[in-house]
Amino acid sequence: MADTGSALRARSGSGLQEVTSDFIFGTLATDDLRLEELRKRQRGLRHDERISPIDPTPEDEVTITVTVGADLSVSELRCYVTTDGSLPDESCETTAFSRAQSNWDTLTWSFTETWQATIPPQPEGTLVRYRIAGMAADGTTIGADADEDTGEPGTFAYTVDRSPIPEWVHDAVIYHVFVDRFAPSPGNSWREPDDLSGIWGGTLQGVISRLDHIVDLGATAIWLSPIFPSPTHHGYDATDYHGIEPRLGSTEDLRHLIGLAHERDIRILLDFVASHVSNEHPAFLKARQDEDSAERSWFTFHRDGSYRSYFGVETMPKVAVDDDGAAGYLIDAAQHWLRMGVDGFRLDHAQGPSRGFWSRFRRAVREVNPEAMLLGEIVESADTMASYQGRLDGTLDFxxxxxxxxxxxxxxxxxxxxxxxxxxxxxxxxxxxVLPSFLDNHDMNRFLWVVNGDKRRLKLAALLQFALPQPPIIYYGTEVGLSQWHDLEYPDGTRRSEESRTPMLWGDEQDDDLRDFYTALIAARRATGIARGSGVRMLPMTNADLLAIHLEGDGQHYTLLLNRSEAAVDVPLTELTGAGQIVFATGKGVEIAGSMLHLPAMAGALVGSVDEPL
Structure with missing residues (x-):
């Protein structure tokens, strides 16, 4: 996704620290990448896992859609289908496609074709796997969504079920803990290495010792950064998916944390990386050393000995998750942690693995715990995010x-x-x-850094986040004023995500006012029922810095107002819906005087018709 703003902050009033503009990594990070993706969708044989309905139930016949690109002609298309979980091949049952229509594509200035086939209804719990092949004009066979390196045709899947998003997810307030930076074990201090890429000494016992902080805040779920064995501080390159990184603790420590959290009605989510592993993972080492090993097909090797990796990072080889051996290893690991009591997973780089893999993964997860949540990191377009319906329960709302x-x-x-x-x-x-909202995370400048420490702006953003009907996420420390020591971008042009991973503030270092604000905000969210609201409606305002939106919750009507300017504003109550009481305000000076609502500079309020302020 593209930069937001100029290269440096240039807000009126000088003397501010230099803060680089936002850059969110991903396959669609620039306009050029977006255009290339659109062109690619109109070339060759493309399925892109387009099915209707997108989340089939046992009563549903499923329509499979394929685009034949402007550069290709086919005489027939066939869908090879299995319903027993096995990998489809040419010996499987087939379903024929029929040509539906021609389509004009302005970007390529040519015509494409749409072909469709149907798969009959299947029993509850069926995993439908399929591949699509076409016969080209010259007699060659072409696979849909074929791998650009190997030519292997894409493997697709969907699950037939009635497995809804778990109810608890809608009301969740998620607290994101970066374990190495949250709290050292009792009696220990931070290690203080030379820089933030080192090991600072946070542990699972440290999380346990500070659990009351999260409970008192009002969070209902804890998302732990990766805790599996790994050679790095961040853990997004695991060497074992069935163990715990020794410097972070032990299996018993995790079991203890889960038990204590559940006693306090808090759920535990693990960060799970199916996309890639460490180049020190035993499976990768074996695959690299032995071309005949069973693990060789878990990865994609090139003729020159190189291999496919996560955004070209050689220490993170990508996993070929549609390989049954690789998929089985990952699914077995997930089920292992669910049986221990974990309540779900945040799935790193979830657009890396195929949607078919996630269909298999979700079915296996639900077999162990029907209430487990799967939350994907999908840094993509809205239509791509939506395509994970029925495969995941939600995606982070980038x-x-x-x-x-x-x-x-x-x-x-x-x-x-x-x-x-x-x-x-x-x-x-x-x-x-579900689309959990967040203001920052471990891969970008913290919001408080972006706004040069202006906590009024942070409160405005937090009020907005918690007033919306989607689960909010708090990145550890935001609630007590934790910021950064340096911008992510350095003078040499490098971006160092670890700058957003400074150690947690404790004791007198915490901003008590900000912590109390967040605690009250979470309580107000729960009391208003906005988490179960039905959406928002923008209210027209003449002030370009004044946001007013209508919200609903528990049968009540509310208006959220945010004043982004350095000047106070007065808003006539007649322009608002459900305005009778101030339900929540970001600070002092917000008041109703007669027929006007007064908002000081950089202030916000949630107003409604409740009997008493919360």
């Missing part, structure tokens, strides 16, 4: 993140533009997925 930071962090869009986006965004997604 699209909303960008707009919130553009509106309240960098001041590059006004209230109208943000309000339009927000209303359309939530309306378009509806209830097909």
């Amino acid at each position: 699209l909303l993140l960008q707009q919130v930071r553009a509106f309240l962090g960098f001041d590059v869009i006004g209230a109208d533009a943000f309000g339009r986006f927000l209303q359309r965004h939530l309306e378009w997604f509806g209830d097909r997925l």
Whole structure:
């Protein structure tokens, strides 16, 4: 996704620290990449896992759609299908496609074709796997969504079920703990290595010792950064998916944390990386050393001995998750942790593995725990995010993140533009997925750094986040004023994500006012029932810095107002819906005087018709 704002913050009033503009990595990070992706979708034989309905039940006949690109002619298309979980091949049952229509594509300035086939209804719990092959004009066979390196045809899958998003997810407040930076074990201090790429000494016992902080805040779920054995501080390159990194603790420590958390009605989510492993993982070492090993097919090797890796990082070889051996290893690991009591997974780089893999993964997860949540990191377009319905329970809302930071962090869009986006965004997604919101995370500049430490702006953003009907995520320390020591971007052009992973503040270092604000905000969210709201509607305002949106919760009507300017504003109550009481305010001075609501500079409020302020 593209930069937001200029290369350096240029808000009026000089003397501010230099803060680089936002950059969110991903396959669609630039306009050139987006154009190339659109062109690619109109070339060759493309399925892109387009099925209807997208989340089939046992009563549903499923329509499979394929695009034949402008550069290709086919005489026939066939779908090879299995319903016993095995990999489909040419010996399987087949379903023929029929040509549906021609389509004009302005980008390629040519025509494509749409072909469709149907798969009959299947029993509850069936995993339908399929491959698609076409006969080209010259007699050659072409596989849909074939691998660009190996030519292997894509393998697709969907699960037939009635497995809804777990109810608890809708009401969740998720607290994101970066384990190495949260808290050392009792009696220990931070190790203080030379820089933030080193090991600082946070542990699972440290999380246990500080569990009361998370409970008192009001969070209902804890997302732990990767805790599997790994050679790095971040852990996103595991060497074993069935163990715990010794410097972080032990299996018994995790078991103890899960038990204590469950006693306090808090769920535990593990960060799980199916996309790639460490180049020190035994399976990769064996695959690299022995071309005849069973593990060789878990990875994609090139003729020159190189291999496919995560964004070209050689220490993180990508896993060929559609290989049954690789998929079985990952699924077995996930089920292992679920049996221990884990309540779900945040899935790193979830757009890396195929959707077919996630269909298999989700079915296996639900077999162990029907209430387990699967939350994907999908840094892609809205239609790509939505395509994970029925495969995951939700995706992190990077699209909303960008707009919130553009509106309240960098001041590059006004209230109208943000309000339009927000209303359309939530309306378009509806209830097909949960879209947890967040202001920052471990891979980007913290919000408080972006706004040069202006906690008024942080409070505005937090109020917005917690007023919306999607689960909010708090990145550890945001609630007590934790920021950074350096921008992610260095003068040499490198971006160092570890700068957003400073050690947690404890004791007198914490901002008590900010912590109390977050605690009250979470309580207000719970009391209003906004988490179960039905969406938002933008209210027209003439002030470009004043956002007003209508919300609903538990049968009540509310208006959220955010004043982004350095000047106070007065808003007539007649322009608002359900305005009678101030339910929550970001600070002092917000008041109703007669027929007007007064908002000081950089202040926000949630107003409604409740009997008493919360």
